[in-house]
Amino acid sequence: MSLLREAERSLGNLQKFRSLNAFVNSVRDERLLLDRVKESDARRELGKPKSPIDGRLIAIKDNICTLHYPTTCASGILKGFKSPFDATVVKKLQDSGATIVGKTNLDEFGMGSHSTHSRFGAVKSLQTGPNGKALSPGGSSGGSAVAVSSGQCYAALGTDTGGSVRLPASYCGIVGFKPSYGLVSRWGVVAYANSLDTVGVLARDCKTVKEVLNAIDGYDPQDPTSIPASTRSRIANLRARRRRVGPFRIGVPAEYNVEELSPIIRQTWLKTLQHLQSLGHEIYPVSLPATQHALSAYYILAPAEASSNLARYDGVRYGARDNASDDTSGVLYAETRDKGFGEEVKRRILLGAYSLSAEVADIDGLACRAMNNYFIQAQKIRRLVQQDFDSVFYLPNPLSSPSSSDLASAEADPAHGSPKVDVLLCPTAPTLPPTIESLSGKSPLDAYVNDVFTVPASLAGLPAISLPVKSTGEGSDMCGVNSVGIQIIGQYGDDELVFDVAELIE
Numbered sequence: 239m240s241l242l243r244e245a246e247r248s249l250g251n252l253q254k255f256r257s258l259n260a261f262v263n264s265v266r267d268e269r270l271l272l273d274r275v276k277e278s279d280a281r282r283e284l285g286k287p288k289s290p291i292d293g294r295l296i297a298i299k300d301n302i303c304t305l306h307y308p309t310t311c312a313s314g315i316l317k318g319f320k321s322p323f324d325a326t327v328v329k330k331l332q333d334s335g336a337t338i339v340g341k342t343n344l345d346e347f348g349m350g351s352h353s354t355h356s357r358f359g360a361v362k363s364l365q366t367g368p369n370g371k372a373l374s375p376g377g378s379s380g381g382s383a384v385a386v387s388s389g390q391c392y393a394a395l396g397t398d399t400g401g402s403v404r405l406p407a408s409y410c411g412i413v414g415f416k417p418s419y420g421l422v423s424r425w426g427v428v429a430y431a432n433s434l435d436t437v438g439v440l441a442r443d444c445k446t447v448k449e450v451l452n453a454i455d456g457y458d459p460q461d462p463t464s465i466p467a468s469t470r471s472r473i474a475n476l477r478a479r480r481r482r483v484g485p486f487r488i489g490v491p492a493e494y495n496v497e498e499l500s501p502i503i504r505q506t507w508l509k510t511l512q513h514l515q516s517l518g519h520e521i522y523p524v525s526l527p528a529t530q531h532a533l534s535a536y537y538i539l540a541p542a543e544a545s546s547n548l549a550r551y552d553g554v555r556y557g558a559r560d561n562a563s564d565d566t567s568g569v570l571y572a573e574t575r576d577k578g579f580g581e582e583v584k585r586r587i588l589l590g591a592y593s594l595s596a597e598v599a600d601i602d603g604l605a606c607r608a609m610n611n612y613f614i615q616a617q618k619i620r621r622l623v624q625q626d627f628d629s630v631f632y633l634p635n636p637l638s639s640p641s642s643s644d645l646a647s648a649e650a651d652p653a654h655g656s657p658k659v660d661v662l663l664c665p666t667a668p669t670l671p672p673t674i675e676s677l678s679g680k681s682p683l684d685a686y687v688n689d690v691f692t693v694p695a696s697l698a699g700l701p702a703i704s705l706p707v708k709s710t711g712e713g714s715d716m717c718g719v720n721s722v723g724i725q726i727i728g729q730y731g732d733d734e735l736v737f738d739v740a741e742l743i744e
């Protein structure tokens with residue numbers, strides 16, 4: 239199909255699926271867009287495309303800054319805001335010849351798991367439940383996932399802080415990839431929790447995700463947490479030295495087989511493992527004991543960082559000022575923030591401010607009695623989660639071991655304890671997508687629990703992908719969705735291996 243034909247089809251779907259509410263803003267001048275795509279078609283005919291994504295339409299989650307569209311973060315507080323620049327990832331996509339088709343709906347500032355906490359209303363999944371009721375598309379990148387699943391774009395960017403690319407991909411039956419922390423620039427991405435935020439890609443298959451990832455990957459001096467060239471080459475050396483003949487070793491974390499796991503998901507997980515085994519790959523049980531505390535640690539750390547990041551929206555520095563008051567005695571700030579932020583964001587700010595407050599932090603003059611401090615305890619759990627992963631992966635963590643000598647010792651003594659594994663394989667979420675209607679009676683905690691399988695990789699900064707696997711098991715034809723999200727997690731920097739294994743399952 240020509241690129242022009244493909245773009246016209248996407249624009250048609252954009253009209254057709256308006257009611258799914260996937261976009262907050264989308265292309266106004268379709269003719270201009272199509273003219274640009276025609277130029278890409280011409281380049282392709284000459285055998286000189288700028289890149290594999292030249293002429294493709296890409297949707298951008300609306301917490302990523304764009305010059306030509308407003309950036310709202312689905313919040314009232316950013317009403318009228320226009321970014322004076324494009325985020326690095328947006329610039330890179332455009333330099334590769336891609337066209338931005340619009341900005342996608344999300345949970346306000348990325349906080350949520352169902353894309354219902356949006357100033358612009360909830361996003362609806364393309365799939366419906368058995369009774370025809372709208373299903374949750376997952377969140378917070380639900381708009382990006384629906385834009386892809388309903389063919390409104392070629393691929394989409396999302397952000398993943400604790401699962402926001404993987405969960406929507408899983409609920410919408412598409413592929414969602416979260417890269418190693420620092421691989422893709424965060425410059426121009428509105429911060430939720432800086433130490434966890436990543437930009438991820440959603441598309442229908444791994445090949446497309448990789449094309450987009452290749453376009454946005456790379457060191458960015460404007461992002462202080464971007465992985466520099468020296469570390470990138472150390473990672474490449476370490477990976478190249480890995481003995482790579484024979485089958486993959488796939489770890490199955492025992493802690494992910496929780497009681498609450500939906501039987502359809504457990505059976506699909508098992509089927510996927512059997513498939514890999516039938517291809518000659520080896521399956522090993524592994525244990526990640528700190529996993530059980532990961533969710534609690536995440537919901538201390540992420541809101542703590544969020545409460546600090548969101549302090550800038552006060553009606554003076556950033557934020558749509560509330561006109562009622564003009565003084566700076568605190569009334570202006572309070573009214574602006576009260577009107578601008580939604581309920582979930584306010585809850586996170588309070589939670590974060592509380593866990594960082596002096597009383598809870600137990601800061602007494604200069605002495606900080608760390609034992610009672612939620613934030614410090616959560617940081618310790620974060621380190622334990624990371625150590626758990628390091629203890630099961632064959633590839634040493636390139637950030638904690640500058641030399642590759644660890645690789646040699648792992649190589650020499652693979653029989654010591656249980657063998658180390660290349661990747662881990664587990665479900666993306668414990669349950670199938672709920673109906674949007676059923677969410678209204680639930681507590682915020684119910685939504686937080688959906689992140690239980692995605693948060694550990696986020697805390698450790700690891701690459702992880704969610705893949706749709708055709709569901710099996712009793713009732714799988716009745717639940718309205720025909721696939722289950724299966725997650726593959728790799729060691730830090732081992733992003734390519736995650737794709738290698740994913741492509742065996744696809």
Ligand code: GLN
Pocket residue numbers: 348349350351377378397398399400401402403430540689
């Ligand atoms: N659902 C999680 C949260 O609300 C993850 C969000 C994300 O990854 N942006 O924090």
